Amino acid sequence: MTATSVSSVSADPPLLIFSISAQSSAAAVLTRAETMVVHLLDAHDLDIAKLGATSGIDRFAETHRYSRLVTGEPVYRHVRAWARCAVIERMDAGSSTVIAAHALQSHVERDIAAGTSGDPLVYHNRSWHRLGDHSRIQ
Template structure:
């Protein structure tokens, strides 16, 4: 029976330490996700954001049950996904730090006319409607439909940018020196 229809047999799975070791060597883009389900905003830094479809515009991300933002993200109808570059490292660190108020004016933020919280000046953000939540092990995978976007610092196709990535438990900066081949399109 496919894993989606049956309980996953943990005993036959790859050990978690081996799984973590594989992903330590796999760089990911950095995003901060904000949400408010009525009791105040929450934020978390995520490296699990991925595009799923352009028609309709869908993205996914996962949230660990251990995250303090998890209860709010389980109820929120909308979120804002902030796509960060190296100029936004303070926002990335803010969302990754536990035990603090991420909206205590350490970083400036505003509310959209629709009520969602947005960190000011980030490279880009997308306001999304949560369309599905899927329990996946100790995490939830959220599928979101893009409703609105803002790009503060655009990235031109094939041109270098100041991408912020997370790799091997450290922040990294990708720029023109990190490109090894130009013209390969995915």
């Protein structure tokens, strides 16, 4: 699934959180998983973001798009970065479940220089946006 936000909670240990809507077609699997891979996408990964956001499909039908880690989790190829995580806590919050996860392993495919914005991908008002200097407010 494509999460609308993933937030860093702690650097030591490396923890992150995200939420899953109970209405997501991926909710049943993700609310039971002990480990999972969180992909950190940028504008170059729009096709993967759209794939994850499409409900009711087999997101892993196209086997050329991903490989599996030795631990079994699927990892999409050529995405900006990913982190293999162990779920450490779940919390019901309205019609969603908030998942806290401990990053166990990570890989950065496309790093960005300190102080630069990279090529962020944003979903806002039901459409995808590429952020850059043109979108800077100040």
